[in-house]
Amino acid sequence: MYKLMEKKDRDKYRLLKYLQSSEKQLFPTAELTEKLNLSEVKISELVDDLINDFSSNWPELQANEQLFRNNFNEVIKGPNYSVEPFFKLFIQRSILYQLARDLFYERDISFEKYAAKHNRSISTIMRLWRYLKDVFLEFDIRIIKREGIFMMDGPEEKIRYLFFTLFKDSGKKVPSLVQRYHLDYVNDSKAIPATQMKIDNLNLMLNIALTRIRKEKFIEKEMDFFYIMNKLTNEEAFYEIFAPFYAKKLPVDRLETEINFLYFFINTWSILEHKVVASASTYLTPKIISQKDFTICNNILFEVGNAHQINLNPESYFYLIANMILMLRKQAVFGSLVDLRGNFTNTDEYDAFMQKLPPSVLEQDAISTEQLFILYYPLISENQSMIKVLLMSRYGFENIKLLQKKITSFLHHSVEFIQLLQHKPDLIITDYYYENDEVPIYYITPFPRNRELERLARFIDETIET
Structure with missing residues (x-):
């Protein structure tokens, strides 16, 4: 839960999320200062802290597996880069989290003891306490004091869902009751x-x-x-x-x-899979169709599908309508708590999804756009038209198959490899000279190395994205 991190850890988390949102591995400091609105000195300080955080908490692992900085002061993502270990760490060590945890168990909360334990002033702890109260109030939960004990007052279902999210994010261990x-x-x-x-x-x-x-x-x-x-x-x-x-x-x-x-x-709790919805022996009865929830979801389904030009078959329609109704009910009960984690709102995919949504969908409050994105993303990804690639090699079909396998391993998008011009390729890749005025041609060496394949993959990805 991002809001309950310490301020400096929130800055680190913003940095980590930005690195995660990009497919790049290397980031000039100038780019990070511009995107995060932080100074170069601050960026350097945050990176050093992150490396120290990782080394201190996971000493058995190499910090450069996560991220490191080269001699040109560029930040580089390591091969095992992930935000998740840091997210859990930032929550666990936050004073705000510890206050919230004590509040959940209705333990005695002494600002003086907190100040002494964390080497902070009492005024700082009280400021954090006021901030915590404001955060909880966003979810209709008030912090009150009754008989000398601080406790929560508000919809019990929201209190439980809030702490479900908070404890899950912090990795809190609880007794194993469910098998x-x-x-x-x-x-x-x-x-x-x-x-x-x-x-x-x-x-x-x-x-x-x-x-x-x-x-x-x-x-x-x-x-x-x-x-x-x-x-x-x-x-x-x-x-x-x-x-x-x-x-x-x-x-x-x-x-x-x-x-x-x-x-x-x-x-x-989660989205039903296509095959799960398809397995249900049910149909849309007049009673279901006449319900308000169905009407709301059906209108949203039509608007989003039309905006993103998604051609729905009956199975996809039932997948969407079934999940939308569950999402609508979930949001009606838990409100904005359903989007508390919000991992993807700064990603290119989410931005592209939002840009096409009509005002009617953006303005409705029955289902959040974050939830709609989670639901529609698999369909939108599948709906993207793949480019057709005609791969040609002077060394025959066996080499073509090998090149297909190698090229695919470097791509971030799917492509369809074809064998004939009559299948109307969007791109021809060849290791020998070939003339065609209608289709772009990309030349490669007969036995390309990884660096050359990376350049080719970038070219194909850029072609798809444009």
Whole structure:
């Protein structure tokens, strides 16, 4: 959760995210200062800190596997570059995170003790506390003091989802309550296979729920608030499996609502795959079509599809409409918390997606554009027209096959290799002189080295992108 990082770590994270957003490996300092609006001295300081962070926390690994700086003061991404280890580290060591964690467990929070522990002034800790209160208030959660203890007041479902995100980002360890057999509530295990991530997420939310219940903090919404239409899972089976976790921990009249919340959470947690939606034996009844949620989603589906010129087959339509309805319900319950991580909003792909969206989609608030991007990105990627490449070699078809394999390994986009001019290539690549006035020709050596293949791949990628 980016907002709860220390200020300097937020700057580091911005730098890391910018490096991640580009396919380049090498970044001149001047470029980083311009893009991040930071001085060269500050950039150098951040890079040094990142290298020290990595070396200190993962001493068994080489820091230059992540990033390093050369003699020309250029920042270079290492072969195993990733933002994730740093993200977790920045959250864990943040005073804001530690305050939030103590708030969750309703521990005694003493500003004086925090100041002494972290070698900060009391006024600094109090400033961070006020900032934390403002962040929580963005999600309709107030921090109050009752009987000398700081605690949270607000929609319980949002409090739990906020800490699910926060604890997940921080890598917090919790007791292992959920096992593989607890996922036997699905109607078709072949269509919806059990995954470790689903087990981990369900386990974390269950631990959060039980912790809150021990503090007598219950879900107050009516059961209809968490209603979802899902024929892929069995709600009754889910109840039977998870009811024992709550036994004797809460009033009987609250049990069904609590389990219903957990059922809603895990069923709206991720996007349903194409094959999963296709496996569901269902159809659009007049009752479904007449629902407000369906109308909203269908309108968004039409607008986005039209803007990005996506030709939908029936399977893709059901994939989109099923997931949109789940997304709409998820956002109705958790609000802006669903986009708390927001990893991709500064990427070229997201910007390209946003640029084509009509005002009607940008202005609606039923489903965020971040969620729509997650849903549509696979379809948009598949929908991109591949360029056709005619590959020719004086040494015959075996060499052509080898060149195809090598060239493909350097490309960031898919291409279609063809064998005949009648298939209308967009580009001809050849290792011998060839005349054609209608198709661009790119010449390579018969046995190109990696550097030459990299140049060729860049040329093809640029051709596709333009």
